Amino acid sequence: MQLIHFTFAALLLAMSLHAHAEVMDNLCIDNPNSDKSCSEEFSMGSNGQSEGYAGNQPGQKSVGSSEQCVVVKGVAPSKDVSKAFARKMAIRDALQQASLKNNVVVQTDQSVESYQLKLDSTRFTSTSKVKSFTVLKEGFEDSENKYGETKKGALNYEVTMNVCLTEERGVCTNLPGNHYQTRLAIAPIVFPHAYQANDVSNLLHGYQQELERRVRNQGYKNYTLLNQVVDIQPNVQVAPNLNPDVIASVRDKTGAQYLLMTVIRSMSSHAESGMKNDVKRFYNLEVQPNSRFIEADWYIVDLMRNEIVHQARGGFDVEGDVNVGRDRPFGSNAFFATNTGKVFHALLEQQVTDTIDYLHCKSFKSEIIDVRDNEYIIYLNANSGAKVGDDLAVYHKVGRPVRFNGAVLGTDLVPGAFLKIKRIMPRFAVAELTAKKGLVQVGDIVKAW
Known part of the structure; x- marks a missing residue:
């Protein structure tokens, strides 16, 4: 048994044949690791062959020592599928073969009993990424085999x-297809010990607004705020609610692929022992807190898979004048000028950086939500970076969801079609079929490749 793991960063290729030739549907493949779109990098050669993605010619290597160019052949069956669909699957196979041509780690596992080989397993892992490619030659294989017989x-x-x-660092290692920003929903903040923040006004709403502002300032555009009431049960550990109905409701309201949830675990303040405070206590005077511990957990929930995919914790100690005052609401300049505000500034920066680092290179996934007059409505918007003319792959759900001990483990998916974006609305996109091998229907999963 052989398990082949590969990485590549490109999807679909744009070409248009001469008027008398057979038209191949919408074959544009954007390279997510290039600043230019495929329409800018693509041209038709004088010999009629496709020349896409400004890369090196065969036999040439780039100036950078970390880049290597190889010539590979991809093959895909054409039985019961259109020519366009077979072509795109052949491109996928070629990119897979290319990734195994450089910097491949081979792991083998063999077991022998009584002079007989009982186990022979090999695993190939490549750390190389596809930066650019050019289609040199394409078409159906020779109709005759090497013996002259008709296949x-x-x-x-x-x-x-x-x-x-x-x-190169920064090139996504596991991103197939167009590099879209996945949609992120920022949930309301939860604080089970609100009495610890009596000196801070606008804490929960202000924290959520600061998350939004800092996510935007770091260049992330595809986000939305989730505004709904969060109920907290007393004496119960606060954790993300992964009830399928709740997750489905969030997904329907926001169109997000990921949900960022934040729990402030502590804002406790204390008056540490010291000569000054001991004297105040002796004379029964008010002792102000002079230390504070602030801690928060954050979770990233995959709304498509209904599971927590990332979680982290940040916390800081602060000493000195830790009391804020209700006249300096959370998020204001006056608040961030206080000792407590400076700690929250560091905590917010840590959370936003950690969240965006996790979402970087995460592959886009959505679904078909409606079909109208041979047009397919996709939960996708322009903030993701999607453009008119982009190609997307459709995966059919096969059979019933897989269940084990009452838990839903997921649904088997197989590639079944390709779509081309025709229009992009504020909250959805309209696409048309370019290639298929089965029925495309509401609920099918849409990916960048």
Whole structure:
């Protein structure tokens, strides 16, 4: 048994044939690691072959020592599928083959009993990423085999490509297709010990607003605020509610793929022992707190898979004048000028940076929410970076959801079609079919590849 893990960063290729040739549907593949769109990098060669993605020509290597270009062939069956669908699957196969041409780690596991091989397993892992590629040659395979005999059945579609690999930092290692920003919903803040913050006004709403502002300032555009009441049960540990009905409701309201949830675990303040405070206590005078411990947990929930995919904790101690005062509401300049405000500034920066670092390179996933007159409505908006003309892959859900001990483990998915975006509305996108091998319907999963 062989398990092949590969990474590549590109989706679909734009080409248009001469008027008398057979038209191939919407074959534009944007490279997420390039600043230019495929329409800018793509041109038709004089020999009629596709020349996409400004990369190196065969046999050439880039100036950077971390980049290597290889020529590979991808093959895909054409039986019961359109020519366009077979071509796109062949491109996928070629990119997979290319990633195994450079910096591959091979792990083998063998077991022998009584002079007989009982286990022989090999695993290939590549750390190279596809930076650019060029289609050199494509078409159906030769109809005759090497013996001159006519092949039976549908011919495979073959694509020969020049693929440039890189190991540069910042290039996504596991991002297939267009590099979209996944939509993030920022949930209301939960604080089970509100009495610890009697000296701070506008804490929960202000914290959520600060998260939004700092996410935006760090260049993340595809986000929304989730505004709904959060009920807290006394003496119960606060944790994300993964009830399927709750998750589905959040997904329907926001169209988000991920949900950021924050719990402030502590804002406790104390009056530490010291000569000054001891004297005040002796004379029964008011002793002001001079230390505070602030701690928060945050969780990222995958709304498509209904599970927590990331969680972290941040906390700081602060000493001195830790009392804020109700006249300096959370989020104001006056608040952040206080000792407590400075700690919250550091905590917010830590949380936002950690969240965006996690979401970086996460692949886009959505679903078809409606079908109207051969047009398909996708839960996707322009803030993700999607553009008219982008291609997306559709995956069919096969069979019933898999369950074990009452828990839903998920649904098997198989690639079944490709869509091209025709229009982008504020909260959804309209697409049309370019290739398919089955029925595309509401609920099918849509990915960048």
